[in-house]
Amino acid sequence: MMPTAINYQDKIPNNVDLSGDRRLQRALEGWQPRFMNWWAEMGPALQTQDVYLRTAVSVGRDGWAHFGHVAPEEYRWGIFLAERDPDRRIAFGEHQGEPVWQQVPGEYRADLQRLIVVQGDTEPASVEQQRLLGLTAPSLYDLRNLFQVNVEEGRHLWAMVYLLHAYFGREGREEAEALLHRNSGSPDSPRILGAFNEETADWLAFYMFTYFTDRDGKYQLGTLKESAFDPLSRTCEFMLKEEAHHMFVGTTGVDRVVRRSAELIREHDTLDIGPHGGIPLEIIQKYLNFHYSVSLDLFGSETSTNAANYYTAGLKGRWQETRRKDDHRLTEDSVLLDKPTAEGTWQQEELPALLALNLDLRQEYIADCASGVKRWNKILAEHGIDFRFALPHPGFNRRVGVGAGFHVTPDGTIVDERTWEAGRSHWLPTSEDLTFVRSLMHPVYERGKIASWVAPPRNGINGKPFDYQYVHLA
Numbered sequence: 001m002m003p004t005a006i007n008y009q010d011k012i013p014n015n016v017d018l019s020g021d022r023r024l025q026r027a028l029e030g031w032q033p034r035f036m037n038w039w040a041e042m043g044p045a046l047q048t049q050d051v052y053l054r055t056a057v058s059v060g061r062d063g064w065a066h067f068g069h070v071a072p073e074e075y076r077w078g079i080f081l082a083e084r085d086p087d088r089r090i091a092f093g094e095h096q097g098e099p100v101w102q103q104v105p106g107e108y109r110a111d112l113q114r115l116i117v118v119q120g121d122t123e124p125a126s127v128e129q130q131r132l133l134g135l136t137a138p139s140l141y142d143l144r145n146l147f148q149v150n151v152e153e154g155r156h157l158w159a160m161v162y163l164l165h166a167y168f169g170r171e172g173r174e175e176a177e178a179l180l181h182r183n184s185g186s187p188d189s190p191r192i193l194g195a196f197n198e199e200t201a202d203w204l205a206f207y208m209f210t211y212f213t214d215r216d217g218k219y220q221l222g223t224l225k226e227s228a229f230d231p232l233s234r235t236c237e238f239m240l241k242e243e244a245h246h247m248f249v250g251t252t253g254v255d256r257v258v259r260r261s262a263e264l265i266r267e268h269d270t271l272d273i274g275p276h277g278g279i280p281l282e283i284i285q286k287y288l289n290f291h292y293s294v295s296l297d298l299f300g301s302e303t304s305t306n307a308a309n310y311y312t313a314g315l316k317g318r319w320q321e322t323r324r325k326d327d328h329r330l331t332e333d334s335v336l337l338d339k340p341t342a343e344g345t346w347q348q349e350e351l352p353a354l355l356a357l358n359l360d361l362r363q364e365y366i367a368d369c370a371s372g373v374k375r376w377n378k379i380l381a382e383h384g385i386d387f388r389f390a391l392p393h394p395g396f397n398r399r400v401g402v403g404a405g406f407h408v409t410p411d412g413t414i415v416d417e418r419t420w421e422a423g424r425s426h427w428l429p430t431s432e433d434l435t436f437v438r439s440l441m442h443p444v445y446e447r448g449k450i451a452s453w454v455a456p457p458r459n460g461i462n463g464k465p466f467d468y469q470y471v472h473l474a
Contacts, residue, residue, distance in 0.1 A: 015079070043150060047474035049473065059080055078155065080159070094314070100230040111313070112232070116163050120160030122192075125193075126149075129196065135443060148245065159235045167231065198294060202441050212294075214247050217243060219365050225240065254376060261273060265278075278452070281387045297399055303356060338395075341414075344415075392410035393408055447468075
């Protein structure tokens with residue numbers, strides 16, 4: 001049985017008995033300096049003495065993290081897998097009922113490697129996207145949360161790199177190197193997925209990213225947690241534990257922006273709160289539209305033979321696979337897909353459920369995203385404001401899937417290009433909107449103070465008050 005405690009005596013903290021495999025240990029210790037160079041060049045630009053961070057000390061259910069002030073460059077990134085269940089069996093696909101795999105089956109080697117590389121590529125990408133945000137942090141509390149998200153995304157990169165080194169030989173080691181060579185937004189070597197090449201230039205974008213895009217990460221990790229390849233499953237299970245805080249940052253971050261905007265609307269009796277230092281609700285909706293639609297593209301095409309093959313082989317399951325009340329093979333099941341037509345209408349097409357696994361996962365995600373919109377609308381209702389936020393139609397602003405190539409408005413109407421271009425400025429952030437929001441992004445580093453465009457949190461971190469010294473600047 002793998003220990004739940006994490007060994008911090010090794011150069012690379014781990015609970016996988018890394019010292020018992022000297023060759024693997026040397027390989028990862030050789031990769032470690034390159035990771036540190038990447039962090040120095042592409043990690044947070046703001047220099048700090050230390051930050052109040054949590055560090056994993058165990059992979060058990062309770063008391064798994066320690067909080068304390070740490071210099072970010074001295075954070076102990078490591079390799080942590082959830083506890084192994086010796087009786088675990090494959091829950092779906094053609095291998096259903098067989099014991100899970102502790103090694104990579106040769107016939108699935110390429111597919112598993114690709115899944116790990118794509119997941120691994122997203123982790124450093126978000127750090128790169130958020131590199132400059134510390135320079136405009138609205139409070140020390142928010143700055144601390146940014147660093148927490150960043151160091152844990154760095155650790156999630158380590159999680160995937162360990163799997164590549166441990167189970168995929170020379171090709172895995174080469175892919176691990178490439179994860180540091182690609183950079184978000186690079187014209188020559190961009191990150192693999194489009195959303196991770198978008199700019200995150202202000203804190204409203206950061207909150208939206210951690211709400212919508214990190215939530216996509218939750219669902220992708222959830223499907224890999226079901227994998228028959230047990231080391232991948234256990235890796236993703238622990239990553240999900242850390243990922244929960246990232247989504248908390250997004251959920252409460254947007255909460256606080258909406259609350260502050262609502263306060264300013266009430267105070268000045270106008271929705272036009274820009275002149276009063278607040279972010280208008282209309283601009284928040286545009287940011288929501290953009291980040292939600294870009295995140296939907298991360299689910300891929302609604303129909304996918306690759307996803308079907310991954311499922312049948314046992315490589316990647318459905319969200320909460322073991323709770324599903326079906327045969328977990330899906331060879332006889334079907335679903336309905338709404339598709340746009342050239343005539344400007346929507347029609348339903350019946351598809352084999354196996355081909356529509358991306359659609360199934362996306363539907364789970366959409367239902368989850370809707371819960372945040374309800375939260376934000378409740379804040380508006382409590383302030384007596386009639387405006388309501390809404391998720392746009394899944395076909396809106398899409399570059400991937402059945403909506404790609406069509407012009408779909410937020411309410412789902414299919415329009416021509418001219419109509420779309422005429423409405424774009426009402427639906428998506430304009431350059432003027434972005435410039436305005438960035439004009440509000442003045443750093444507030446004084447203990448207990450916060451920028452005027454966002455409300456303070458209701459609670460601090462780990463029982464600390466909002467005015468705690470979460471960060472000591474350099």
